[in-house]
Amino acid sequence: MHRPSCFLLACAALLTGAAAPAARSPAEIVSAAPDAAWHALDPSRLLLMTLGDGRQVIIELAPDFAPVHVANILKLARAGWWNGAAIVREQDNYVVQWARMPEGQALPSGVAAHPPAEYERDATLPIVPLDFPDPYAPKTGWADGFPVASNGRHVWLAHCYGMVGVGRDMPPDTGSGEELYAVNGQAPRQLDRNIALVGRVVSGMEILSALPRGTAALGFYADPKQRVPIRSVQVVADMPEASRPVVQILPPGGAVFADVLAARVNRRDPFFVRPAGATDLCNVPVPTRRFR
Amino acid sequence: MHRPSCFLLACAALLTGAAAPAARSPAEIVSAAPDAAWHALDPSRLLLMTLGDGRQVIIELAPDFAPVHVANILKLARAGWWNGAAIVREQDNYVVQWARMPEGQALPSGVAAHPPAEYERDATLPIVPLDFPDPYAPKTGWADGFPVASNGRHVWLAHCYGMVGVGRDMPPDTGSGEELYAVNGQAPRQLDRNIALVGRVVSGMEILSALPRGTAALGFYADPKQRVPIRSVQVVADMPEASRPVVQILPPGGAVFADVLAARVNRRDPFFVRPAGATDLCNVPVPTRRFR
Numbered sequence: 031m032h033r034p035s036c037f038l039l040a041c042a043a044l045l046t047g048a049a050a051p052a053a054r055s056p057a058e059i060v061s062a063a064p065d066a067a068w069h070a071l072d073p074s075r076l077l078l079m080t081l082g083d084g085r086q087v088i089i090e091l092a093p094d095f096a097p098v099h100v101a102n103i104l105k106l107a108r109a110g111w112w113n114g115a116a117i118v119r120e121q122d123n124y125v126v127q128w129a130r131m132p133e134g135q136a137l138p139s140g141v142a143a144h145p146p147a148e149y150e151r152d153a154t155l156p157i158v159p160l161d162f163p164d165p166y167a168p169k170t171g172w173a174d175g176f177p178v179a180s181n182g183r184h185v186w187l188a189h190c191y192g193m194v195g196v197g198r199d200m201p202p203d204t205g206s207g208e209e210l211y212a213v214n215g216q217a218p219r220q221l222d223r224n225i226a227l228v229g230r231v232v233s234g235m236e237i238l239s240a241l242p243r244g245t246a247a248l249g250f251y252a253d254p255k256q257r258v259p260i261r262s263v264q265v266v267a268d269m270p271e272a273s274r275p276v277v278q279i280l281p282p283g284g285a286v287f288a289d290v291l292a293a294r295v296n297r298r299d300p301f302f303v304r305p306a307g308a309t310d311l312c313n314v315p316v317p318t319r320r321f322r
Numbered sequence: 323m324h325r326p327s328c329f330l331l332a333c334a335a336l337l338t339g340a341a342a343p344a345a346r347s348p349a350e351i352v353s354a355a356p357d358a359a360w361h362a363l364d365p366s367r368l369l370l371m372t373l374g375d376g377r378q379v380i381i382e383l384a385p386d387f388a389p390v391h392v393a394n395i396l397k398l399a400r401a402g403w404w405n406g407a408a409i410v411r412e413q414d415n416y417v418v419q420w421a422r423m424p425e426g427q428a429l430p431s432g433v434a435a436h437p438p439a440e441y442e443r444d445a446t447l448p449i450v451p452l453d454f455p456d457p458y459a460p461k462t463g464w465a466d467g468f469p470v471a472s473n474g475r476h477v478w479l480a481h482c483y484g485m486v487g488v489g490r491d492m493p494p495d496t497g498s499g500e501e502l503y504a505v506n507g508q509a510p511r512q513l514d515r516n517i518a519l520v521g522r523v524v525s526g527m528e529i530l531s532a533l534p535r536g537t538a539a540l541g542f543y544a545d546p547k548q549r550v551p552i553r554s555v556q557v558v559a560d561m562p563e564a565s566r567p568v569v570q571i572l573p574p575g576g577a578v579f580a581d582v583l584a585a586r587v588n589r590r591d592p593f594f595v596r597p598a599g600a601t602d603l604c605n606v607p608v609p610t611r612r613f614r
Binding site for chain 2: 123147149163166200216217239240297301302309
């Protein structure tokens with residue numbers, strides 16, 4: 031009775047002997063996308079984080095949304111700020127967070143200690159709209175490859191799974207970018223426009239999400255020995271070209287992404303008996319793949 | 323500059339020297355709830371899953387929504403079905419799943435091999451409503467302590483973080499309850515009314531969510547050695563009373579839950595500069611606590 035390979039996602043391949051071809055699942059559409067549909071991300075916006083055990087996480091920065099914070103983060107990476115850093119917090123169904131060790135060191139020169147609160151921008155960016163109700167904003171969709179919400183005048187990055195933001199203290203402008211977090215659970219959209227989002231994890235989120243949960247308040251690791259070492263964070267464009275990782279996305283606005291979205295909205299692959307007819311913004315991750 | 327204990331969540335205690343007392347965060351409201359506000363869950367609905375390393379996960383079953391599946395699951399637990407089982411799948415931002423080992427064994431007598439598709443029920447249950455737009459359903463809220471969606475005629479459990487469902491094959495009635503999963507990421511609400519939800523993890527979800535992600539298709543562990551052993555699954559009511567774990571919830575419909583919900587909708591604790599004014603159903607977990 032058990033066919034684990036069919037569980038919870040369609041196995042259209044098993045059923046396509048019949049007359050009409052089975053509708054494809056979102057994953058099947060992604061797998062079948064031609065190479066030309068994939069767009070390489072700009073290496074000058076990519077951070078490669080290498081953990082102490084050699085596993086790697088790649089973050090795409092969003093300079094169109096948080097230019098001062100992103101400039102800070104690039105300077106911090108180039109100054110080796112996170113070489114020898116550590117993941118210090120993993121709060122279940124909320125965020126994972128990392129910081130330079132030991133904390134409290136002076137910022138490298140040229141890094142703005144008090145950037146402005148870059149929580150939203152004018153709505154002049156082209157948006158690929160998602161036309162379903164959202165509890166948090168009048169409009170949602172994608173801009174520059176990132177999930178966004180908008181009120182028509184302003185647009186802001188949305189706290190979806192894997193989005194990366196800047197830790198801050200109480201005053202809204204105190205987060206320099208020196209301490210970052212990534213969303214590891216249900217989208218905490220109440221943080222939208224309360225803290226600066228600066229990008230998203232485009233490769234390796236499954237590493238960050240599987241770390242042990244911290245048991246101190248807010249999911250900090252109670253014992254410093256539990257912290258997860260970070261060997262280095264580099265700007266990918268600074269690496270020799272032959273050794274750079276390459277990350278591609280299926281961009282919102284492209285035909286394949288439209289197919290993926292339509293299939294997610296109405297699952298017609300064989301497993302599903304009742305298509306949803308809608309989707310939540312954060313339930314449609316922009317597909318990515320990494321080479322090298 | 324770094325005060326990790328203040329990061330991302332309010333530290334009202336630091337700021338309450340001023341005139342007006344600071345508004346409380348949801349977590350502070352939960353912490354301050356009087357014992358009388360907490361309700362003990364019925365041990366005859368609770369499953370205690372003990373992993374091979376002794377860590378424990380507790381699941382509350384939802385017989386009002388999936389009575390045949392829940393009856394099956396109780397029979398399976400009482401027959402020792404999952405003693406020596408294993409977690410076989412951990413797909414990032416989707417589900418974690420477990421099964422009896424080796425798979426393919428005959429069901430114990432009395433367990434329905436082909437339960438009906440218990441995906442929704444009539445809307446006669448009292449619902450604590452959440453009055454914000456939802457992309458998937460006309461109405462959302464909580465019934466019997468569980469997150470639900472409704473179209474006015476029918477009500478169904480929603481695939482929020484930590485919800486537990488029944489693996490099935492292609493025909494909608496083939497999931498007996500012998501293989502279960504829990505949601506470990508952004509709510510996959512497209513599964514609502516396509517598969518039987520039977521309860522939720524009320525203690526220990528942070529254990530299930532932190533297991534390594536499987537690398538085979540759909541997040542199954544590629545190597546059987548990667549599977550995570552399950553020592554036993556017991557019905558809590560069958561344990562000697564003195565050794566039973568006790569799980570309590572702050573029930574939706576109660577005054578404290580209403581306070582928590584209001585504080586989540588409009589965060590007025592000091593960290594927040596712009597309250598959201600709304601929330602997504604799955605972004606309001608029903609608070610639980612475990613004793614013993």
